[in-house]
Amino acid sequence: MLSHGSGGSMMHNLIKDLFFNYFNNPLLNLANDSAIFPSFKGLTAFTTDSFVVDPIFFPGGDIGKLAVCGTINDLVAVGAQPYCLSAGFIIEEGFPLNDLETIVSSMATEAAKAGIFIVTGDTKVVEKGKCDKLFINTSGIGVLPGDKTRQPNPESIGAGDQIIITGCIGDHGMAVMAARNHLEGTINIQSDCAPLNLLLHGITENPGGIKCMRDPTRGGVASSLCELVKDKEFGITIHEDRIPVKPAVKGFCDMLGFDPLYVANEGKMLIFANKEKSEDIVARLKSHPLGREACCIGEVNRENHGKVVMKTAIGGTRVVGMLSGDQLPRIC
Amino acid sequence: MYPFEQYHSKALCQALVDQIHLMADRPLRFMEVCGGHTMAVRKYGIPSLLPDSIMLLSGPGCPVCVTSSLFIDQAIHLAAYDRMTICTFGDLLRVQGTNGSLEKAKTEGKDIRVVLSGLDALEIARQQPEKKIVLLGIGFETTAPTTAATILTARKEKISNFFVLSAHKLMPPAMEAIISEGIPINGYICPGHVTTITGIAMYKKIVENFGIGCVVSGFEPLDLLQTILMLVRQVKANQPKVEIQYSRAVKPEGNPKAMAIIEEVFETVDEWWRGLGILKASGLKPRDSFQDFDASEVFSLPVYEISEPEACICGDILKGLKKPQDCMLYGKNCTPDNPVGACMVSSEGSCQTHYNYAGIN
Numbered sequence: 165m166l167s168h169g170s171g172g173s174m175m176h177n178l179i180k181d182l183f184f185n186y187f188n189n190p191l192l193n194l195a196n197d198s199a200i201f202p203s204f205k206g207l208t209a210f211t212t213d214s215f216v217v218d219p220i221f222f223p224g225g226d227i228g229k230l231a232v233c234g235t236i237n238d239l240v241a242v243g244a245q246p247y248c249l250s251a252g253f254i255i256e257e258g259f260p261l262n263d264l265e266t267i268v269s270s271m272a273t274e275a276a277k278a279g280i281f282i283v284t285g286d287t288k289v290v291e292k293g294k295c296d297k298l299f300i301n302t303s304g305i306g307v308l309p310g311d312k313t314r315q316p317n318p319e320s321i322g323a324g325d326q327i328i329i330t331g332c333i334g335d336h337g338m339a340v341m342a343a344r345n346h347l348e349g350t351i352n353i354q355s356d357c358a359p360l361n362l363l364l365h366g367i368t369e370n371p372g373g374i375k376c377m378r379d380p381t382r383g384g385v386a387s388s389l390c391e392l393v394k395d396k397e398f399g400i401t402i403h404e405d406r407i408p409v410k411p412a413v414k415g416f417c418d419m420l421g422f423d424p425l426y427v428a429n430e431g432k433m434l435i436f437a438n439k440e441k442s443e444d445i446v447a448r449l450k451s452h453p454l455g456r457e458a459c460c461i462g463e464v465n466r467e468n469h470g471k472v473v474m475k476t477a478i479g480g481t482r483v484v485g486m487l488s489g490d491q492l493p494r495i496c
Numbered sequence: 497m498y499p500f501e502q503y504h505s506k507a508l509c510q511a512l513v514d515q516i517h518l519m520a521d522r523p524l525r526f527m528e529v530c531g532g533h534t535m536a537v538r539k540y541g542i543p544s545l546l547p548d549s550i551m552l553l554s555g556p557g558c559p560v561c562v563t564s565s566l567f568i569d570q571a572i573h574l575a576a577y578d579r580m581t582i583c584t585f586g587d588l589l590r591v592q593g594t595n596g597s598l599e600k601a602k603t604e605g606k607d608i609r610v611v612l613s614g615l616d617a618l619e620i621a622r623q624q625p626e627k628k629i630v631l632l633g634i635g636f637e638t639t640a641p642t643t644a645a646t647i648l649t650a651r652k653e654k655i656s657n658f659f660v661l662s663a664h665k666l667m668p669p670a671m672e673a674i675i676s677e678g679i680p681i682n683g684y685i686c687p688g689h690v691t692t693i694t695g696i697a698m699y700k701k702i703v704e705n706f707g708i709g710c711v712v713s714g715f716e717p718l719d720l721l722q723t724i725l726m727l728v729r730q731v732k733a734n735q736p737k738v739e740i741q742y743s744r745a746v747k748p749e750g751n752p753k754a755m756a757i758i759e760e761v762f763e764t765v766d767e768w769w770r771g772l773g774i775l776k777a778s779g780l781k782p783r784d785s786f787q788d789f790d791a792s793e794v795f796s797l798p799v800y801e802i803s804e805p806e807a808c809i810c811g812d813i814l815k816g817l818k819k820p821q822d823c824m825l826y827g828k829n830c831t832p833d834n835p836v837g838a839c840m841v842s843s844e845g846s847c848q849t850h851y852n853y854a855g856i857n
Binding site (some may be wrong): 345389405411415416418421423474475476477478479481482483484486487 | 498499504510511513532535538539540541544545586612717843844851853
């Protein structure tokens with residue numbers, strides 16, 4: 165158990181040992197106040213995200229895996245190749261040390277899988293009740309190969325572009341929801357949490373044709389599309405019968421009155437692509453385990469400016485609006 | 497396989513739509529009185545499939561939407577008691593009382609928790625005997641039996657720190673009130689889940705006294721389209737009657753056991769409905785023999801005459817007289833993030849459903 169104040173330097177060392185042991189890499193091991201590395205050729209992407217998911221362990225992942233993948237995916241969404249992360253921990257006094265070790269170990273596993281280093285970090289222990297178990301912040305730096313004109317850019321979206329999703333939607337949000345209600349045993353849904361650089365590496369160059377990417381986390385696919393189309397001179401049409409949703413996710417959403425379109429994903433990317441290249445992109449995505457269910461779910465058109473319209477599976481039409489408030493609280 | 501796949505068949509839906517188009521030779525107005533139906537109708541894009549002559553109206557079917565600001569004020573008042581925990585269903589959090597919502601009270605440090613069932617609240621009472629736990633009982637005949645069963649369990653286990661503040665309501669008085677006011681409708685799409693509990697006897701009065709057909713509907717697209725076709729047929733044949741479309745779930749006699757539990761624990765009282773005013777014998781309050789569990793008897797609560805928010809036309813919307821976009825507040829001063837009227841608060845409310853699924857215009 166972590167005990168605030170009582171451990172002093174002993175506690176500090178214990179935590180430090182834990183992090184150095186698991187995150188072990190040359191930049192971190194120098195133990196400087198800052199990590200130092202050479203500057204990159206081309207453009208650099210920089211992003212940050214904080215993770216407060218409740219519960220911290222859920223089917224298919226934990227807060228640590230999420231903290232690594234979430235920030236990696238933010239880098240991937242702008243076409244960057246992730247390079248390194250920082251990790252800041254705010255730990256509630258009394259938090260079990262073995263749980264912390266499990267989480268740190270899963271961060272190390274994901275980082276290794278994704279081929280990135282966690283090069284700097286920080287730990288604070290706060291009094292009981294001042295935070296809920298464990299909060300993690302990660303920031304990430306990525307490298308954009310080539311010049312700016314070859315990078316995804318939402319301004320280049322235009323009528324005819326195809327909208328691709330890299331797999332089934334709503335898995336993460338509903339896995340967390342099941343865990344929160346102690347239904348993990350009854351409802352078999354795993355979070356899709358995964359580092360997407362594995363799936364998307366190189367795809368911006370070959371076959372190319374990617375106009376824009378969005379990581380549909382909180383608010384789901386619907387909110388990402390609504391944000392992109394707002395105040396624009398184009399509209400978006402999506403087709404309900406093409407959107408991949410696992411039966412268990414659909415069923416659990418029905419039970420709780422949720423719409424999977426608004427449920428968070430942590431291992432999926434929405435891709436706007438040139439019509440001519442879209443089939444190649446889908447084929448390439450499908451050849452990777454993380455993209456088996458990739459498909460084209462809609463297109464950009466000149467109708468319904470600023471709106472997302474859905475053709476429902478039964479042949480009807482409706483507008484897809486922004487989600488207000490939280491459909492699910494604290495899922496990431 | 498997704499268990500409801502068979503009720504989403506495009507070919508079957510299209511066949512029903514074709515028949516509706518063939519039969520609908522006059523303007524018709526059908527009203528649903530269930531939040532679940534309001535959502536499903538919009539979610540599946542059903543209005544876009546119907547002929548222009550058929551209009552679907554959303555009646556007072558969302559329990560959150562018809563709840564008074566007084567109830568919210570009373571709940572917030574209770575939350576200020578020492579060692580008090582308020583347990584509520586999530587939808588109620590953002591409903592505005594006179595001075596803010598339960599959500600606001602929560603951010604101010606009051607112990608307000610979202611539960612998925614009354615039994616969750618009872619579990620908190622078991623685990624924290626030093627605290628007082630008040631469950632906000634809300635909903636129609638569908639949820640009233642679970643609240644009643646929770647009270648019975650609390651009594652059986654002699655749990656003395658569990659209470660219910662009841663805003664439970666009954667559906668038939670509201671359905672009758674709407675027709676009594678002369679609001680023109682040609683048929684009721686009756687609430688599937690309410691009817692699984694109540695059975696269909698209550699609709700016979702509506703058919704007999706007002707000559708309006710009642711079809712109990714399920715919630716999948718085929719259910720709703722078939723229900724609409726059944727209502728169109730009734731009107732064309734001039735034979736209003738009670739029919740059950742949702743026969744896989746609804747029995748004519750309902751669920752007598754659940755009805756008996758409601759009867760055992762609750763008595764009917766006159767209740768105020770947003771937009772409809774006070775309706776006789778339309779609310780449920782724990783009987784005198786269950787007074788110890790009735791928060792309105794155990795604690796002193798504020799009471800005042802209830803009024804509607806200014807410029808809000810939720811009442812007319814609930815009655816089907818106006819549409820959300822007729823309201824000057826809609827989409828401007830009143831949005832899901834900042835709801836003025838109750839129909840914008842719940843995801844099943846007419847205004848929020850319209851806002852989410854049909855856009856601002």
